Amino acid sequence: MKKLLIALLLAPLLALANPEAHLDKAPDRSGNQAALQNGARIFINYCLNCHSASFMRYNRLHDIGLNDEQISENLLFTGNKVGDLMRTALPRQDAKVMFGAAPPDLTLVARVRGSDWLYTYLRGFYRDDSRPSGWNNTVFANVGMPHVLWELQGEQELGNDHELKLVKPGKLSPEQYDAAVADLVGYLRYMGEPVAGYRKSLGPLVLLGFGVFFIFAYALKKEYWKDVH
Structure with a gap:
């Protein structure tokens, strides 16, 4: 039943993923509370607009060093309470119209796809005028999701040699963007199993x-x- 639930939640991500794509090694952020806190901030600011994390509550962020006041002041923007589940305010039907399919729940995405896949995917967007969103991805061909982090990374193009080239810089340098993505992936990995650190220490x-x-x-x-x- 658990495997079936995970498969249903992540089916949109699995359908078009490129199994032959080269995956870069994701930096390990486990145990780094500052990185995980930054990853949570990026997730809530950029991902939670469309994706839910329906099995994660805001107060679970206590595990990475945040108290209720910090969560309320910095990470709650839609009138949610600290004990609420992380759910997007975007109606599912509207999401289907905009993206062709409802964005999948991300609570368990790191456990299904793996940290390396997510790290490469979030750094693999490039401009593609043939796509409705104007974006494509090296590890997720014809992806329906637009590049929500483009302001941070900038714009990339895919050359004839199939190499990505940054043609329009973003707010962050490539090194800073890679670090931010590593923090986000670290948080997604933590969210998939919040007690992993305790389990390993035990x-x-x-x-x-x-x-x-x-x-x-x-x-x-x-x-x-x-x-x-």
Whole structure:
């Protein structure tokens, strides 16, 4: 059931993805609260206008170091409350008319596509006048989504050698844009499993507990079988 739900949510992203595209390695932002906070800010400012994160609540941002006041003052723009789910205000039917398909929910997108795919995708938009939105993507051919981060990155063109070239700079330098995308992808990865950090930190303690238990179990076994041996 869980796999089916994920497949249904991400079907629009899976349909046209290019499996042969080269994927760049996404920088690891796990454990970097400042980067994750910046990623959350980018997500809410640029992605949440069309996409929802229906399994994520704003107050879950406590895990990355934000308190209720910071969330309310900096990340709530539509009258939502801190305990509300992250849902877009864009009606689904309007989205279908504008983009041809309703934008998928992004709560689990990093778990389905992977960080490298998202990192490459968000840096792979280029101008294409043949597309309704004026944009295309190197890893998602004929993508319906426009390049919502174009003001930050600028405009790229795809050359005859299939290499991307920045022809109109954005507000950020290429290095700054790559860092911002890495923060956004890091947040998307965190959002897919908010307890991942806790789970990983708990792992060594669980293994240590098993080790201690093994010592007692072995000693008990020797005591029970000492007359046999």
